[in-house]
Amino acid sequence: MTEMKYKTPLLDELEKGPWPSFVKEIKKEAHRPMVQDVLGQVERSYEEHISHWKHGGLVGVMGYGGGVIGRYSDLAHEFTNVAEFHTHRVNQPSAWFYTSDALRTLCDIWDRHGSGLTNMHGSTGDIVFLGSTTQAIEPLFKDLTAAGWDLGGSGSNMRTPSCCVGPARCEWACYDTLDACYNITQNFQDELHRPFFPYKWKFKFAGCPNDCVASIARSDCSVMGTWRDEIQVNQAKVLEYAKTVDIENEICDFCPTRCIEWDGKTLEIDNSNCVKCMHCINVLPKALKPGKDRGATILIGGKAPIVGGALLCSVFVPFLEMDPDSDYEDLKELTEAIWDLWGEHGKMRERVGEFIQRVGMSNFLEEIGLDPIPEMVMAPRSNPYIFFDDEIFETEE
Amino acid sequence: MADVTVDQVADAMFDLVSSMKGKRDLKPMDVSKQMMEKFGDEVDKKMCKKALRTLIDSGRLTYKYAGGSYVTLPEA
Ligand code: HEM
Numbered sequence: 001m002t003e004m005k006y007k008t009p010l011l012d013e014l015e016k017g018p019w020p021s022f023v024k025e026i027k028k029e030a031h032r033p034m035v036q037d038v039l040g041q042v043e044r045s046y047e048e049h050i051s052h053w054k055h056g057g058l059v060g061v062m063g064y065g066g067g068v069i070g071r072y073s074d075l076a077h078e079f080t081n082v083a084e085f086h087t088h089r090v091n092q093p094s095a096w097f098y099t100s101d102a103l104r105t106l107c108d109i110w111d112r113h114g115s116g117l118t119n120m121h122g123s124t125g126d127i128v129f130l131g132s133t134t135q136a137i138e139p140l141f142k143d144l145t146a147a148g149w150d151l152g153g154s155g156s157n158m159r160t161p162s163c164c165v166g167p168a169r170c171e172w173a174c175y176d177t178l179d180a181c182y183n184i185t186q187n188f189q190d191e192l193h194r195p196f197f198p199y200k201w202k203f204k205f206a207g208c209p210n211d212c213v214a215s216i217a218r219s220d221c222s223v224m225g226t227w228r229d230e231i232q233v234n235q236a237k238v239l240e241y242a243k244t245v246d247i248e249n250e251i252c253d254f255c256p257t258r259c260i261e262w263d264g265k266t267l268e269i270d271n272s273n274c275v276k277c278m279h280c281i282n283v284l285p286k287a288l289k290p291g292k293d294r295g296a297t298i299l300i301g302g303k304a305p306i307v308g309g310a311l312l313c314s315v316f317v318p319f320l321e322m323d324p325d326s327d328y329e330d331l332k333e334l335t336e337a338i339w340d341l342w343g344e345h346g347k348m349r350e351r352v353g354e355f356i357q358r359v360g361m362s363n364f365l366e367e368i369g370l371d372p373i374p375e376m377v378m379a380p381r382s383n384p385y386i387f388f389d390d391e392i393f394e395t396e397e
Numbered sequence: 398m399a400d401v402t403v404d405q406v407a408d409a410m411f412d413l414v415s416s417m418k419g420k421r422d423l424k425p426m427d428v429s430k431q432m433m434e435k436f437g438d439e440v441d442k443k444m445c446k447k448a449l450r451t452l453i454d455s456g457r458l459t460y461k462y463a464g465g466s467y468v469t470l471p472e473a
Pocket residue numbers: 382383384385
């Protein structure tokens with residue numbers, strides 16, 4: 001093993017134990033001076049409880065406003081090899097499928113131009129190349145694009161969209177997440193590379209409400225697979241399960257709307273009250289599956305707590321067809337309407353979810369041209385001072 | 398006024414960003430809004446995006462990140 005330039009007792013702690021260790025991995029690349037200085041500087045940060053990375057500035061490739069994130073050491077005089085240590089986001093393929101050849105190509109390119117350290121993958125989904133000099137940025141980009149790759153998003157633009165594994169491996173996918181993700185990425189190249197928004201915009205595509213890409217918590221627009229007909233039930237298989245699963249307690253009682261009945265022989269679902277939580281399907285995968293009339297629910301407004309607090313997405317369009325032949329026109333149209341409104345009136349660093357909170361959902365909907373519907377309500381109001389319109393009572397009679 | 402060209406918008410954008418140098422950073426949307434005000438109905442957002450793109454691609458202006466994205470003059 002390469003001899004270490006700095007003593008790193010604090011980092012060394014993180015090599016202990018049976019789990020993967022980023023310290024162990026970084027040390028494998030310690031034959032590079034840049035990586036030695038990373039270890040030295042990070043150890044210093046652990047001692048002092050403060051980051052020594054500076055952020056921002058004017059780095060990037062000609063023509064693009066995102067994809068390269070400026071990182072500098074504020075101890076550059078001491079850790080000279082990481083004085084410039086820029087991060088590169090490389091647009092990942094849909095659902096992170098690679099050939100080994102593709103991975104080798106990427107690694108070879110990165111070996112030539114940077115630290116050799118990667119993060120597979122960043123939370124946006126991109127392949128992350130960690131640490132290059134400013135000088136290396138354009139040559140790296142040239143090699144990447146020549147090999148068919150492109151940078152992803154950063155800054156106030158559409159971030160690299162990502163999706164769950166979807167129909168490639170998962171029988172619950174209600175639409176082709178990989179195709180939708182790819183299509184949207186290609187369609188909005190301008191928005192991906194040329195920042196024009198008040199702040200970032202993230203798309204995530206989940207094939208069903210299990211939401212394996214955590215789209216509801218991590219994206220401004222979550223496209224979540226769903227169905228609007230009946231859950232497909234194989235009664236014989238349910239009976240099979242009944243030998244080992246307590247259907248009453250584990251299925252019926254856990255259904256959030258209590259819309260399942262079990263008499264010991266037949267499972268009956270009141271589909272009109274099913275809220276597509278996936279619980280019954282997850283527990284009885286061989287017996288139940290999503291319906292056949294499939295599409296996606298569009299949810300808007302999620303974000304992590306960077307500027308304001310965290311928000312979850314809420315329902316915007318309960319059902320949208322996601323037929324690849326339609327080229328996702330409805331989704332694109334809706335997206336552009338939202339971008340126009342938020343783009344024009346959003347404040348600097350205001351995510352769309354915060355924008356909606358500020359202007360009010362009803363104003364937002366009116367401007368977008370959608371009618372309010374019950375599915376948009378996150379939780380009914382608990383306040384008893386509710387004044388119904390008379391006509392509601394009239395039709396009730 | 399005769400038809401406004403993308404180049405005219407680009408030049409006006411460049412002048413605006415130059416005049417604000419050192420005073421205030423402008424976002425791409427700020428620059429575009431001011432152009433739409435200046436030129437009126439003849440210039441829309443699409444045209445502004447095109448003008449901005451010619452400026453960035455030619456290197457007359459560049460993007461900058463400081464919490465959010467801005468357009469600015471390239472460093473000398
Ligand atoms: C015996 C006296 C009172 C009773 C029985 C009463 C009852 C209630 C009830 C049942 C609610 C709705 C709670 C909910 O949303 O779940 C409410 C809300 C409210 N009350 Fe009172 N209240 C009383 C006195 C007052 C007084 C004296 C004030 C102010 C000076 C007040 C201010 C409010 C306000 C501002 C709300 C609205 C909270 C919201 O909508 O978020 N109440 N009250």
